[in-house]
Amino acid sequence: MTDPFALFDSWFTEARASEPNDANAMALATTTADGHPSLRMVLLKGHGPDGFIFYTNLDSRKGGELAANPHVALLFHWKSLRRQIRIEGSVTPVDDATADAYFATRSRDSQLGAWASDQSRPLDARETFEARFAEVETRFAGQDVPRPPRWSGWRVTPAAIEFWQDRAHRLHERTRFTRDGDSWTSGLLYP
Template identity: 85%
Template sequence: MTTEPFALFDAWYAEARASEPNDSNAMALATATADGRPSVRMVLLKGHGPDGFIFYTNLDSRKGGELAENPQVALLFHWKSLRRQIRIEGPVAPVADGVADAYFATRSRDSQLGAWASDQSRPLDSRATFEARFAEMQARFEGRDVPRPPRWSGWRVTPERIEFWQDRAHRLHERTLFVRDGERWTKGLLYP
């Protein structure tokens, strides 16, 4: 299988990491409910390669529920300063527990504790309630490692379509589309 779309992604991503001032790994994640009601939000890319694109979240969050109900997603990287974007579409599946555990161990301690304290996407009566829960987690895990919460894990998007969009003068943009056909990728151009 050609890895051409992944080599191009790596090149563009490296440029973004060198030039974007904040969160060059930020991507819009579009999900939908089982009946097709869409939702989109920003998440952070935490791993990528020919096997897919990985992000992490609370499994009980709105996005976690939508991913479980309808495991088809779209991703969008938009690097405004580079005048580029990459669109990715495909199915999503949970990462292995070992992969999620290894990534969770690299997060800052406060981020780890926050994952335990947060009921992500659920109503919150006040910021003080969350801060109290965070303090409880600090006390609970004082002096020891913070394990990954059972309701927190990662998802891997296996791309079926990857589009590279490059801005050009007068809206004469350049668009290159890769489509997976079994184990092969076909490459073509799209009108702007």
């Protein structure tokens, strides 16, 4: 196969059918401004030849790290399929229309939570967050919840995509695709 996005689509379709929860969960690796690695799970919310999209609070720790250094890595691990996909690339913000369209699909409570949360900031007590949520719920009662200005998405444009398939006796199969201008080159890697 010469198209890493077609292979991703095929594996992702299988993962959605076999994984018990969140087949779209992916580890996102960033670095702090001084080069220390940082890793967390996020959810893939869009993908295609132009990249892989996720959303977050722009003022969160990850938002700050992405703004300071756009180079990231993603990892999908589908234990039920004994597969993983590694993606290396850089991020750019999605446009407002894309962020607005996705935000409108979220549950109302998730939308309200985006307004109530100062993601990654210290919280003195759970009750403080719950009180902020109640205030936001009252503020937007009877109306659509708009996307907060500090909440948006990022698109990871891949420079490399590696597909890993578990095999017996740790004789795994690895295929790495590397962007070459507007096309891709691929090759096998030793396990």
